[in-house]
Amino acid sequence: MPRLKAMLGAFSRARGLAALILLVxxxxxxxxxKEEAPKAPSLxxxxxxxxxxxxxxxxxxxxxxxxxxxxxxxxTASGLKVEYQTAGQGDKLRRGDRVLxxxxxxxxxxxxIDEAGQDDxxxxxxxxxxxxxxxxxxxxxxxxxxxxxxxxxxxxxxxGEQPLVAQIEVLEKLPAEPKANETD
Numbered sequence: 808m809p810r811l812k813a814m815l816g817a818f819s820r821a822r823g824l825a826a827l828i829l830l831v832x833x834x835x836x837x838x839x840x841k842e843e844a845p846k847a848p849s850l851x852x853x854x855x856x857x858x859x860x861x862x863x864x865x866x867x868x869x870x871x872x873x874x875x876x877x878x879x880x881x882x883t884a885s886g887l888k889v890e891y892q893t894a895g896q897g898d899k900l901r902r903g904d905r906v907l908x909x910x911x912x913x914x915x916x917x918x919x920i921d922e923a924g925q926d927d928x929x930x931x932x933x934x935x936x937x938x939x940x941x942x943x944x945x946x947x948x949x950x951x952x953x954x955x956x957x958x959x960x961x962x963x964x965x966x967g968e969q970p971l972v973a974q975i976e977v978l979e980k981l982p983a984e985p986k987a988n989e990t991d
Contacts, residue, residue, distance in 0.1 A: 887945050888959035895951025895977060902936035905981040906947070913972040920971065930978050940965060946973055952980040 880890040900906060908931050909924030923931035935947045942964030950956055955976040965971040 883945065883949070885941075885945060885964060886961040887942060887949070887964060889946070889949050890957045890959075891954060892957060893953065893955035893976075895954030897951050897953075897980075899949065899951050900935045900947050900977070900980065902944075902948070903983070904935045905932065905983065906935060906952070907932055907978040907981065908947075909976045909978060911974045913974070915970045915972065917972075924976075924978075932981070942971065943973065946975060947977070950975065950977045952977050 875894040875896070877891045877894050878889075880888065882888050910931065911922040912920045914920055923929070933947070936944050938944045938947070940960075942958075942960030945964065946956075946958040946960065949958070955974075958973040958975060960971040960973060962968060962970050
């Protein structure tokens with residue numbers, strides 16, 4: 808039994824020594840962390856920072872949306888030549904659609920025959936398919952709202968007199984008018 812008491816005493820002393828070593832290591836570690844901690848800026852440094860104006864942000868250029876690609880110039884089966892200058896959006900116009908347009912109608916030599924919405928700015932309202940000239944009606948059927956195009960109209964589609972050139976801008980497709988027998 809004395810031997811067991813001696814062993815327990817040695818174990819108890821070793822445990823106390825281990826606890827002491829752990830305590831010293833903890834204190835040393837805490838001191839190191841305090842040394843590594845950043846120092847608070849001095850009052851002079853804070854005053855200097857406050858006196859420096861904040862950078863002003865200037866907005867950059869606003870990105871412009873990429874316009875839709877222009878269709879390549881083409882000729883219809885009837886001989887109408889269509890060259891888009893600005894692509895429109897949505898579906899092509901259909902017979903009976905009400906639209907606001909600006910246009911200039913030129914002779915083959917460049918003489919202005921008719922125009923609407925150019926000088927005075929007042930657009931021309933037209934119902935597609937009721938223009939009275941086959942080339943004009945077909946030209947509108949090739950366009951979309953927002954489109955601008957140069958259209959070469961062969962003489963056969965321009966009252967048979969002479970070929971014409973139309974510069975057309977479709978400003979807006981208007982809502983359909985209610986029929987006379989429709990009620991609100």
